Amino acid sequence: MIDVRRRSWPPSWPGRLGRAVDPYVAALLGTVALAALLPASGAAATAVGDAADIAIGLLFFLYGSRLSTREALNGLRQWRLHLVVGASTFVLFPLLGLTARGLAPFLLTDQLYTGLLFLCVVPSTVQSSVALTSTARGNVPAAICAGTYSSLLGMIVTPLLAAWLIGSDVRFSANGLLAIATQLLLPFLAGQVLRRWTAPFIGRHKKVLALLDRGSILLVVYTAFSRGMTEGIWNQITPVRLVALLGMAAAVLGLALTTTSFAARRLGFRRADRVTIVFCGSNKSLATGLPMAAVLFGDAAGPVILPLMLFHQLQLMVCAIIAGRWSRRAPEAASAQGERVQITEARG
Numbered sequence: 001m002i003d004v005r006r007r008s009w010p011p012s013w014p015g016r017l018g019r020a021v022d023p024y025v026a027a028l029l030g031t032v033a034l035a036a037l038l039p040a041s042g043a044a045a046t047a048v049g050d051a052a053d054i055a056i057g058l059l060f061f062l063y064g065s066r067l068s069t070r071e072a073l074n075g076l077r078q079w080r081l082h083l084v085v086g087a088s089t090f091v092l093f094p095l096l097g098l099t100a101r102g103l104a105p106f107l108l109t110d111q112l113y114t115g116l117l118f119l120c121v122v123p124s125t126v127q128s129s130v131a132l133t134s135t136a137r138g139n140v141p142a143a144i145c146a147g148t149y150s151s152l153l154g155m156i157v158t159p160l161l162a163a164w165l166i167g168s169d170v171r172f173s174a175n176g177l178l179a180i181a182t183q184l185l186l187p188f189l190a191g192q193v194l195r196r197w198t199a200p201f202i203g204r205h206k207k208v209l210a211l212l213d214r215g216s217i218l219l220v221v222y223t224a225f226s227r228g229m230t231e232g233i234w235n236q237i238t239p240v241r242l243v244a245l246l247g248m249a250a251a252v253l254g255l256a257l258t259t260t261s262f263a264a265r266r267l268g269f270r271r272a273d274r275v276t277i278v279f280c281g282s283n284k285s286l287a288t289g290l291p292m293a294a295v296l297f298g299d300a301a302g303p304v305i306l307p308l309m310l311f312h313q314l315q316l317m318v319c320a321i322i323a324g325r326w327s328r329r330a331p332e333a334a335s336a337q338g339e340r341v342q343i344t345e346a347r348g
Contacts, residue, residue, distance in 0.1 A: 025313050031218045032309075035225035045226060052223045055216030056291045057187040062213070063126060064191020065198040067148055075145025081273050085124065085146045088260050088281030090157055093120040094165060096252050107244035109237065111300070114169055115307040116248060118293060121161040122308060123154025125285035127213060129276075132283075132319050136326035138275025146280040151288050152188070155180050158288075162296055170296050179295045184288065213287070220290040221309065224302050237303065249311045253318060256282040275326060279319060286312045 040048045075082070097120035104113035126147035133143035159180065163172035191198065260281040264274040289308045293301045 025316065027214065027218060028221060028309065028313070031221050032225050035222050035229055039226035039229035040223065041226070041230050045223070045230075048219065048226070049223050052216065052219035053183060053291070055212070055219050056287065057183055059187075059213055059216045059287055060184050061187040061191040062202060063148065063151070064188035065195050065202055067144060067192070068195065068199075069192060071141060072145060072148065075142060075149070078142050078145070078273070080267070081139075081142055081269065081277060082146055082149055084260070084263060084267065084269075084277050085150065085280045086153065088256065088263075088277075089124050089150055090121065090153075090161065092256065092259055092281075093252070093284075094161060096120060096255055098165065100248055100252075103248070107248065108241060109303075111303040112237065112241060112245055112307065114166055115304040116245070116252075117165050118162055118296075118304055119249070119284060119289070119307045119311050120252070121158050121165065122284045122289035122292070123158060124150035124280050125283045125287070126151060127287075128316060128319070129280045129283050132279045132323045133276050135320075135323040136275045136279070137272070138279070138326075139272040140276075142273060143276045143280055146276060147285075150280070151285060152185070154285075154288060154292075155185055158292055159296060169300070171298055172296065176295050180292055183291055183295075217286055217290065220294070221305070224290065224294065224305050227302050229302075237306075245307055246310055246314075249307055249314055253282065253311060253314050257318075257322070279323070283315050283319065284308065284311055 039045075094117075097117045100116060101113070104110075104116075108116065124147055126144070129147045130140060130143045134140050156177070159170070159172055159177055163170045257278060260278045261274070264277040269277060286308060290305055293305050293308070297304050
């Protein structure tokens, strides 16, 4: 069973999120700079790409090993929560992306707008959603299940939505779906099958495996940006375009956070579940999105993943601040709820 006590996952991660400059953000920026100065090409590019594929497969094997089958089945009981998270991830976000189409010709290139649409169809994340939910004292088991369900569903829904919304730029085919399933789904299922033997090892080496989580993403980022450098794609993106893209990503994140928070309250969810809905419904997965982009866009994946990378950094920093505030307010909310219960009992 996964330890779902209210602590971070991995234990030290949310603390780092709250710093002014997160080491992972710095590592991502450093990886982009390295790809700009020393892009992999030829045989080196092939080797780095193969290593990235293996690392991502191992990452999803670890995801499968962490989630117990019983936990996953118990999570189905909270179907209303998962339905709201799924609607935010695969309905609200695409609508926000389509709304931005009118601004795209003036602020973004066609490739950057394609990347913005792709960002909007990527599934929710597992690791950061769970860590943020834990920090904010939300429903951690529900966050684990919501992130996992979203990732599994996204293996089918994301390519379909991308092909529908983006069109001919997406290399949608049965072989593409098979490639995504082979790289992401099969390792996850293998982790589930072997969990009896792998879970104890994972529990003893959380910090080392957390480095593997991040290292696999850095490899994929380096591969994609190297490909863009060798093809001269980045020369087409000006600083003004980057600032515009950052502003649009911030607007999408703000609208997603506001909408999920409002919907969770209106639908009557308790506080812990509202926390889970906000973070799982507003976050996007870099670990899932990057390999999908490589399959769906091929050599043109470089600028397509840029909006997802920017959004990922924004969600880490903004949601870390929100999680910290909610964590400090949680004792007050619990005390107020206890007082209301006592008043109700006295009146009864």
